[in-house]
Amino acid sequence: MTTPKAETTTSRVLAGLRHDDSSVRLRAALAAGSDPDPEFVEPLVERCGVEPVFHVRDMLTWALTRHPEASTVPRVVAELRSPHARARSQALHTLSKIGDRGVWPAITRSLLTDPDDEVARTAWRTAVPLAPEGETAELAEVLVSQLGRGGRETQLSLSRALIALGEPAVAPVRAAAAGPDPRVREHALATERLRRDPEAGFAYAVEEAKRVVSLGPEARDPDGQDAVGPDGREE
Numbered sequence: 001m002t003t004p005k006a007e008t009t010t011s012r013v014l015a016g017l018r019h020d021d022s023s024v025r026l027r028a029a030l031a032a033g034s035d036p037d038p039e040f041v042e043p044l045v046e047r048c049g050v051e052p053v054f055h056v057r058d059m060l061t062w063a064l065t066r067h068p069e070a071s072t073v074p075r076v077v078a079e080l081r082s083p084h085a086r087a088r089s090q091a092l093h094t095l096s097k098i099g100d101r102g103v104w105p106a107i108t109r110s111l112l113t114d115p116d117d118e119v120a121r122t123a124w125r126t127a128v129p130l131a132p133e134g135e136t137a138e139l140a141e142v143l144v145s146q147l148g149r150g151g152r153e154t155q156l157s158l159s160r161a162l163i164a165l166g167e168p169a170v171a172p173v174r175a176a177a178a179g180p181d182p183r184v185r186e187h188a189l190a191t192e193r194l195r196r197d198p199e200a201g202f203a204y205a206v207e208e209a210k211r212v213v214s215l216g217p218e219a220r221d222p223d224g225q226d227a228v229g230p231d232g233r234e235e
Contacts, residue, residue: 120149139165
């Protein structure tokens with residue numbers, strides 16, 4: 001039986017999640033995670049979709065991970081269909097923290113190619129560790145289709161996802177590096193450079209990739225090896 005004291009605590013947490021002060025919302029999310037209650041799941045998910053402050057969103061996600069997956073996962077997965085980009089992005093982030101590989105079918109191509117860069121970036125980070133072994137080749141093809149997209153931060157996120165995916169991404173990236181679109185080719189070459197030398201840094205890899213593209217197919221890569229040839233292999 002719920003005691004009046006427990007009811008008061010629950011009410012305070014729920015009110016805190018709606019408070020105008022971000023510090024109050026942060027404390028409420030901490031309380032919700034420290035003492036999980038089924039009544040918190042829906043308000044936590046709803047708040048994730050509209051919370052403007054990063055560290056509060058992160059605490060909301062942490063609070064959700066403290067609740068039973070049977071309660072949280074279906075509700076969070078439902079947010080992936082939200083018309084609001086922030087809700088989709090935070091739902092993906094939360095699923096990545098929960099780590100339930102059973103949600104893989106919900107990480108759709110439409111999320112991986114979402115027009116909102118932040119949603120797409122979060123989908124890439126979430127998809128790589130959750131993808132079943134038999135799905136990694138298809139995932140690699142979808143990720144490679146996004147090469148050349150967005151600004152430096154978005155491109156770095158995609159490169160990291162492709163590198164983390166491992167062997168299934170190597171051949172598709174090399175094929176893209178021999179393609180006709182200079183922007184795609186530069187990004188693919190930079191990804192391959194970063195894969196071979198993680199210490200090089202992405203900015204350096206991009207500049208070297210631009211140099212290779214500008215010099216044409218006879219150029220040599222930054223390691224002194226031949227650049228990727230027209231058949232997608234290293235010459």
